[in-house]
Amino acid sequence: MPVIAVIGAQWGDEGKGKVVDLLAEKARMVVRFSGGDNAGHTVVNPYGEFKLHLIPSGIFSSQVVCIIGNGVVINPAVLIDEVDQLNQRGVDTTKLFISDRAHLIMPYHILLDGLEEEARAGKALGTTRRGVGPAFADKAARLGIRTGDLLDKEALMEQLRLILDYKNIILTKIYGVSPLSLNEVYSQYCQYGERLAPYVRETTIMLEEALNREELVLLEGAQGALLDPDFGTYPYTTSSSPLVGGGCLGAGLGPTRISRILGVFKAYCTRVGSGPMPTELKNETGNLIREQAHEYGTTTGRPRRCGWFDAVAARFSTRINGFTGAAITRLDILGTLPTLKICVGYKLDGQTIDYFSGSIATLEKCQPIYEELPGWQAPISHIREYEQLPVKARQYLTRLEELVSCPVNLISVGSAREQTIFKTPIL
Numbered sequence: 425m426p427v428i429a430v431i432g433a434q435w436g437d438e439g440k441g442k443v444v445d446l447l448a449e450k451a452r453m454v455v456r457f458s459g460g461d462n463a464g465h466t467v468v469n470p471y472g473e474f475k476l477h478l479i480p481s482g483i484f485s486s487q488v489v490c491i492i493g494n495g496v497v498i499n500p501a502v503l504i505d506e507v508d509q510l511n512q513r514g515v516d517t518t519k520l521f522i523s524d525r526a527h528l529i530m531p532y533h534i535l536l537d538g539l540e541e542e543a544r545a546g547k548a549l550g551t552t553r554r555g556v557g558p559a560f561a562d563k564a565a566r567l568g569i570r571t572g573d574l575l576d577k578e579a580l581m582e583q584l585r586l587i588l589d590y591k592n593i594i595l596t597k598i599y600g601v602s603p604l605s606l607n608e609v610y611s612q613y614c615q616y617g618e619r620l621a622p623y624v625r626e627t628t629i630m631l632e633e634a635l636n637r638e639e640l641v642l643l644e645g646a647q648g649a650l651l652d653p654d655f656g657t658y659p660y661t662t663s664s665s666p667l668v669g670g671g672c673l674g675a676g677l678g679p680t681r682i683s684r685i686l687g688v689f690k691a692y693c694t695r696v697g698s699g700p701m702p703t704e705l706k707n708e709t710g711n712l713i714r715e716q717a718h719e720y721g722t723t724t725g726r727p728r729r730c731g732w733f734d735a736v737a738a739r740f741s742t743r744i745n746g747f748t749g750a751a752i753t754r755l756d757i758l759g760t761l762p763t764l765k766i767c768v769g770y771k772l773d774g775q776t777i778d779y780f781s782g783s784i785a786t787l788e789k790c791q792p793i794y795e796e797l798p799g800w801q802a803p804i805s806h807i808r809e810y811e812q813l814p815v816k817a818r819q820y821l822t823r824l825e826e827l828v829s830c831p832v833n834l835i836s837v838g839s840a841r842e843q844t845i846f847k848t849p850i851l
């Protein structure tokens with residue numbers, strides 16, 4: 425009956441893909457519960473290196489049923505391409521299923537994501553321009569088209585006609601661009617429907633059956649807590665909840681079914697897109713981390729902003745998710761630095777504060793208060809036992825545990841599955 429939720433604890437890109445791929449070796453089901461193809465989960469395993477945008481990272485374990493939950497917005501073209509690419513590389517996708525309630529990304533969502541960003545000019549959010557925000561906006565506005573709708577072509581035509589009439593007014597009258605053709609969009613989505621029909625299910629029943637069989641189920645989050653539309657740096661956030669609460673909604677299970685909540689933290693911080701990031705390093709150290717860790721967006725290729733570990737933000741993220749344990753990833757990257765800094769509080773207008781403000785104007789003014797620790801200055805990617813880590817690396821981890829008040833379950837020291845140190849049991 426155990427369910428482990430794997431949750432991004434910072435601004436996304438924490439390495440959730442690796443953690444899910446690794447834990448999936450022992451699981452029977454993995455449910456991706458939020459976001460869309462704005463996510464890019466990198467997995468390196470015996471099949472090779474993969475960048476998954478929609479398909480759960482458990483797809484490589486043959487016993488795992490993979491579900492794209494109702495909380496995900498699906499671009500069918502991206503999903504079909506991902507299935508094809510996996511099949512071409514010898515990965516079986518016959519155990520992949522899609523919730524009939526998952527909303528679809530439509531061509532106008534992608535167009536509007538770009539047009540809205542351009543209209544914001546200097547205040548652009550820095551979205552991935554995949555149409556994810558407009559698709560979630562339509563879900564809330566009751567203007568969405570869901571995966572299950574593809575199965576009834578007649579009803580789909582009526583639904584699409586109504587919505588496209590409205591969207592074309594926005595496209596032509598507000599943004600002055602060409603309208604989309606109803607027939608073209610319709611025939612394209614009918615084709616997608618034919619291709620995806622075998623995958624579409626009422627997935628909450630499958631989830632319940634797995635839970636009743638007491639199988640290990642993983643909930644795979646996308647993005648990170650600080651991009652949550654409620655608790656993140658609004659409006660510089662994503663549009664669906666990456667929190668464990670989003671896991672309940674986006675997979676279709678109650679909170680009491682979740683046994684463990686694993687927060688995935690990078691050993692430092694990164695952020696891609698706009699918005700406050702108090703520990704950002706706009707200097708040589710930031711550049712060094714970026715180049716060593718190849719911190720460039722998986723989906724967009726944009727350089728990620730790099731900075732020191734922010735324990736104030738991490739404590740906040742732990743509180744709103746109730747993490748029972750932490751996975752610390754990319755610890756190996758810090759191995760060349762002579763000293764390491766951890767942000768333990770913020771200076772705001774001469775006062776010290778220890779909380780992550782809900783106001784971006786306040787966060788922009790916060791100056792990090794750092795604690796300095798000596799670096800271990802040694803490679804650690806070959807190490808598999810916690811005790812074998814250099815003393816200074818263990819000191820760094822112990823300090824993170826203390827500051828975040830969360831035990832470290834596992835440490836990642838490289839991209840491969842085996843480059844993992846299990847410190848304390850997750851379950």
Ligand code: IMP
Pocket residue numbers: 435436437462463464549550551552553554556557646647651660661662663696697698
């Ligand atoms: P959107 O989700 O494409 O609307 O983008 C909104 C914000 O979330 C932007 O700052 C993006 O860079 C960020 N974002 C979205 N998905 C990811 C992700 O998977 N990793 C990191 N940042 C992301």
